[in-house]
Every structure is written in structure tokens, then in C-alpha cells.
Amino acid sequence: MVASGENAVCVIIAAMNASATIGAAVRSALREPEVTEVVVVDDGSSDGTAEAAMAAGDGSGRLKIIRLETNKGPSFARNQAIAASTAPLIGILDADDFFLEGRFRNLLQDNDWDFIADNIVFIEEGRAEPAVQEIQRFAAEPFFLDLAGFVDGNISRRGAERGEIGFLKPVMRRSFLAAHALSYREEMRLGEDYDLYARALSRGARYKVVHNCGYGATVRPNSLSGRHRxxxxxxxxxxxxxxxxxxxxxxxxxxxxxxxxxxxxxxxxxxxxxxxxxxxxxxxxxxxxxxxxxxxxxxxxxxxxxxxxxxxATPKSPTHGGAGDFRYLLQPAQAVQR
Known part of the structure; x- marks a missing residue:
């Protein structure tokens, strides 16, 4: 049963040349009953991204595809998706990532936030589907980010494992964005998420974070997000x-x-x-x-x-099966027994 009312979620996916991964992303979003809309913006792809996204539809009418003739960047694409949707909650999903089942059920239990994010598990390309059952479960241990903590958590430090808190993929209240005239800066192709969240926090947003893991990020050596000018x-x-x-x-x-x-x-x-x-x-x-x-x-x-x-620099050791292969963005105090 698909949710409605204040807990209805629109998932927006900006995609460019993502025909190999967009299907899994779309299916993971449509699997969630709280998701009433999935809007994929094909950002000037030269492959079959739009067709692959459409093929992942479940016939429920929740999936919408927007095609851009030329590449405009993720900020423009996401703004287009937000404008084309109506659900009160907005969730961001990258075209090569996926949601873990039950993500929104866990996130939407309380109503004391404007933005809410959960833990991210990073999984090597090719292991996502068989590895899902191996992902650890953590106690929620909720906390709120303020602007200082958020910005400081995005300063990478040489010699430390990369883990910027700006990687978090929060669910956002459309009403807060509208009240403060907030949208992605379309001239930005790097740090556009960081900028939007920082501006929201500067305007008093309540940004809640829980340690439950609900977002799977696929690690690929040729990811577009790893390149910038x-x-x-x-x-x-x-x-x-x-x-x-x-x-x-x-x-x-x-x-x-x-x-x-x-x-x-x-x-x-x-x-x-x-x-x-x-x-x-x-x-x-x-x-x-x-x-x-x-x-x-x-x-x-x-x-x-x-x-x-x-x-x-030393060569990295090859990874092997098991939970040790995974890296989590947030380091929880305790794991929950299955």
C-alpha cells in the first residue's frame, strides 16, 4: 500500500549515462510504500538511461521520466524534478545508488525535523545486490546537526579516511524549502548538496541524523561525482x-x-x-x-x-567477502542483533 498525506515521499534521481545502474535505483525507490513519486531526470545522456529507467517501472504510475537534450548538471536536474513533483517530502537518490528496504519506514517515525538523514553504507560495484543481507544494523542514536557541526564535518583532512558528512542524503520537507526560497544553485557542479544543506541550516533548519543504515552508495572508480573542474x-x-x-x-x-x-x-x-x-x-x-x-x-x-x-603510498589490498568489506559513513556505538 502506497502512503499518502504528510509522509508521502517524492524520490528524485538526476542521471547521466547511467543505463547500467538506474534500473536498480528506481526499483529500490518504488519498493518503498511511502514513495508516491519517483522523478528521473535524464541529464543529456548519450546511452539508454531513460529507457532503462522506464523499464524499471512497476506499473503503479508513480514513475516519471524527464529528458534534457543537453547536460545541465545535477543542480539543474534536481530543481527540475522538485518542480515537477508535489509530495511533501523530497528524497535524493543518486543514479548508481539504492535504498535499503524499509528506509522510509524507519526515517519517518517522528516529526521533529525539517531534514532527516540516515547512515550510508559504501559497497564496491558489483557487490551491491548479494551484499545487502550482510549490512549491519545499528541502533538509531539520533542527534541534530547545527551549522557549525555540519560545515566542520565537511572539511576533509589529509591522512584521514574520507567521510564528509555532506555525503548524507536527507529527506527534506518541501514546505521548509518553499518558505525559505531554497533550491540548488544551478551554477554549481561540486558541493551542491553541501551548499543547499548549509543554507538551510543557516536559516534554522532542524537537521536530524540517525545511525540506522538505509542508503547504499555504490563505489565505482569512474564515478562522475569523483571528477570536478x-x-x-x-x-x-x-x-x-x-x-x-x-x-x-x-x-x-x-x-x-x-x-x-x-x-x-x-x-x-x-x-x-x-x-x-x-x-x-x-x-x-x-x-x-x-x-x-x-x-x-x-x-x-x-x-x-x-x-x-x-x-x-602503498597498494591497497584486495577486498574479500563479509561485512568487513563495508564502510559506513557514521560510526555507531553499537550494532543491533539480527
Whole structure:
């Protein structure tokens, strides 16, 4: 039985050249009775993404496919999907990921949030379907994120395993987005989720997180999300600057935003230097660096850190079967017996 009323969920999926994975994503969404709409936006694909998505429909009429003639990016695609849907709750699903069965039943038990997210399990490509039964179950242990904690949790630190809290895929209340005129910034192709959630938190959103695992993220070596342009980094740190302009930000939030902005800007300055070196040679890159003394610390430290990391790099061991293969975004205090 499909849900209705305040717990009805629209799942939006932005997809580009995802014909191999979009079917599993769509089926996992349609399997959830709380899902009343699934909107797939084919973002200028050159393969059979739209056809594969349509083939995964269950005949319930809940699936809608929107085709874009040219690639517009995930922000534009998601805004189109939100505009084409009506359910009061909005869930994001990437085209190569999937929901674990019962995800929304677990998430929607309480009503004390504007955004709510659960734990993510990262599974290597090719293991998703047979591995689902091996995923651990955790106690909910709910907590609320504030802006400072959210931003700080998105600052990656060299030498630490990547686990930015911005990877969380919250369910969002449409009413909160509408009340604050919030949508994805369509010029952003990197960190667009982080930016939307940070802006929501700056406007008082209650962002609840539970340790239950309901979202499966497929790890692929050629994932589009792992690629970005130098210009994308610039837009990301500019987004931080825009949020810093929000009146009456708490001091700890402003400090965290400034730190994140500096962190991303340093990455941009290094990438900009390397781009110039690749395109025009070392002399041109050195001239650029000397003409931008404020960028010099980021360039020098970035090059030194990359060389140090390369010198210490060791081949990764192959993974094997069992629960040890999985990585969880949140590290819970306790597991629940099956």
C-alpha cells in the first residue's frame, strides 16, 4: 500500500549515462510504500538511461521520466524534478545508488525535523545486490546537526579516511524549502548538496541524523561525482562566502564556514597553478604564483603534501567477502542483533 498525506515521499534521481545502474535505483525507490513519486531526470545522456529507467517501472504510475537534450548538471536536474513533483517530502537518490528496504519506514517515525538523514553504507560495484543481507544494523542514536557541526564535518583532512558528512542524503520537507526560497544553485557542479544543506541550516533548519543504515552508495572508480573542474572549486568557496553574509550567524558557524572556505580556496589555488603549468609551462605557472602572493602558501604546501603522500603510498589490498568489506559513513556505538 502506497502512503499518502504528510509522509508521502517524492524520490528524485538526476542521471547521466547511467543505463547500467538506474534500473536498480528506481526499483529500490518504488519498493518503498511511502514513495508516491519517483522523478528521473535524464541529464543529456548519450546511452539508454531513460529507457532503462522506464523499464524499471512497476506499473503503479508513480514513475516519471524527464529528458534534457543537453547536460545541465545535477543542480539543474534536481530543481527540475522538485518542480515537477508535489509530495511533501523530497528524497535524493543518486543514479548508481539504492535504498535499503524499509528506509522510509524507519526515517519517518517522528516529526521533529525539517531534514532527516540516515547512515550510508559504501559497497564496491558489483557487490551491491548479494551484499545487502550482510549490512549491519545499528541502533538509531539520533542527534541534530547545527551549522557549525555540519560545515566542520565537511572539511576533509589529509591522512584521514574520507567521510564528509555532506555525503548524507536527507529527506527534506518541501514546505521548509518553499518558505525559505531554497533550491540548488544551478551554477554549481561540486558541493551542491553541501551548499543547499548549509543554507538551510543557516536559516534554522532542524537537521536530524540517525545511525540506522538505509542508503547504499555504490563505489565505482569512474564515478562522475569523483571528477570536478578547477572552476567548480571556485564556485564552492564562493558559496561559503555567500553564506557568511547571512545576518546573525553564530560565531562557531562563521568560524567553521571561514575554515571550509579557506580549505576549498587552497585546493583551488593549487589546481589553478597546476592547470597553468600543464597548459603554458612551469615558467608561466611560476609567474602566476609570484603575481598572487596570497596563493603561494596553498601552492607550496599543496605540492609538498602531494609529494609526501605519493612517497608513502602503498597498494591497497584486495577486498574479500563479509561485512568487513563495508564502510559506513557514521560510526555507531553499537550494532543491533539480527
Amino acid at each position: 578547477t572552476e567548480d572549486l571556485k564556485r564552492l568557496y564562493e558559496a561559503d562566502r555567500a553564506i557568511l553574509g547571512v545576518p546573525n550567524l553564530p560565531r562557531d558557524a562563521a568560524t567553521a564556514l571561514a575554515s571550509h572556505e579557506s580549505h576549498v580556496r587552497a585546493k583551488y589555488e593549487l589546481r589553478r597553478f597546476l592547470d597553468i603549468k600543464a597548459n603554458a609551462g612551469l615558467a608561466a605557472a611560476a609567474f602566476h604564483a609570484l603575481g598572487n602572493p596570497g596563493a603561494m602558501p596553498a601552492i607550496v604546501s599543496g605540492i609538498a603534501a602531494d609529494k609526501f603522500s605519493a612517497s608513502r
